[in-house]
Amino acid sequence: MAGKSQVRQHRKKWIDISISLKSGMVHWPGDPAIRIKRVLNMDKGDDCNVSVLSIGSHTGTHMDAPLHFLRKGKGLDQMPIDAMIGPARVIEIKDKESIKAEELKTYKIHKGERILFKTSNSRYWESNAFRKDFVYIAQDGARYLAEKQVCAVGIDYLSVGGFYKDSKETHQALLKAGIWVIEGLNLFKVKAGRYDLVCLPVKIFNSDGAPARAVLYS
Numbered sequence: 347m348a349g350k351s352q353v354r355q356h357r358k359k360w361i362d363i364s365i366s367l368k369s370g371m372v373h374w375p376g377d378p379a380i381r382i383k384r385v386l387n388m389d390k391g392d393d394c395n396v397s398v399l400s401i402g403s404h405t406g407t408h409m410d411a412p413l414h415f416l417r418k419g420k421g422l423d424q425m426p427i428d429a430m431i432g433p434a435r436v437i438e439i440k441d442k443e444s445i446k447a448e449e450l451k452t453y454k455i456h457k458g459e460r461i462l463f464k465t466s467n468s469r470y471w472e473s474n475a476f477r478k479d480f481v482y483i484a485q486d487g488a489r490y491l492a493e494k495q496v497c498a499v500g501i502d503y504l505s506v507g508g509f510y511k512d513s514k515e516t517h518q519a520l521l522k523a524g525i526w527v528i529e530g531l532n533l534f535k536v537k538a539g540r541y542d543l544v545c546l547p548v549k550i551f552n553s554d555g556a557p558a559r560a561v562l563y564s
């Protein structure tokens with residue numbers, strides 16, 4: 347019996363690292379507010395429930411296409427499916443300001459890796475107020491990741507770049523290098539380590555970004 351419970355303890359499980367979309371939720375300043383409204387409602391006598399969604403393409407857990415910061419970049423509908431399905435590593439960042447090359451060098455990052463950064467940001471999701479002081483990828487960190495030729499990078503707030511600085515520089519360095527970017531992850535309950543990742547953005551023609559469902563398997 348001891349053997350059986352041991353098997354149970356090691357049983358693999360799926361972890362949802364996505365944010366639920368809902369009206370009034372936090373969004374990037376200047377991006378459209380999120381409104382999700384039931385327009386057919388069974389409680390009001392309609393035959394079924396149907397909602398209308400009004401959201402920006404960079405709402406909640408989402409991916410950035412190269413087209414987001416590169417005029418002739420690819421739309422997210424052209425992303426190869428296998429780019430976002432496969433092994434991934436969650437790295438817990440110590441720096442409370444930004445993710446810098448200096449810290450990244452200590453993690454032995456390899457070509458083709460999918461790296462998700464868990465920072466102190468994940469606790470901000472409890473609030474609907476936008477936090478300007480979130481931890482972002484500094485431009486030297488972004489250039490380091492580009493040099494390493496990682497496959498994908500994820501972060502646990504609404505942008506890989508900073509609010510006050512390194513927004514354009516960081517996005518361009520990653521997207522120009524062909525790195526797929528996930529933003530708006532919730533890694534609060536996730537420990538640093540190795541997982542399998544599945545993250546698929548909604549397929550919108552020639553989109554600069556799209557909401558995504560991201561899950562880890564451990």
Ligand SMILES: [Zn+2]
Nearest residue numbers: 410505506529
């Ligand atoms: Zn972005």
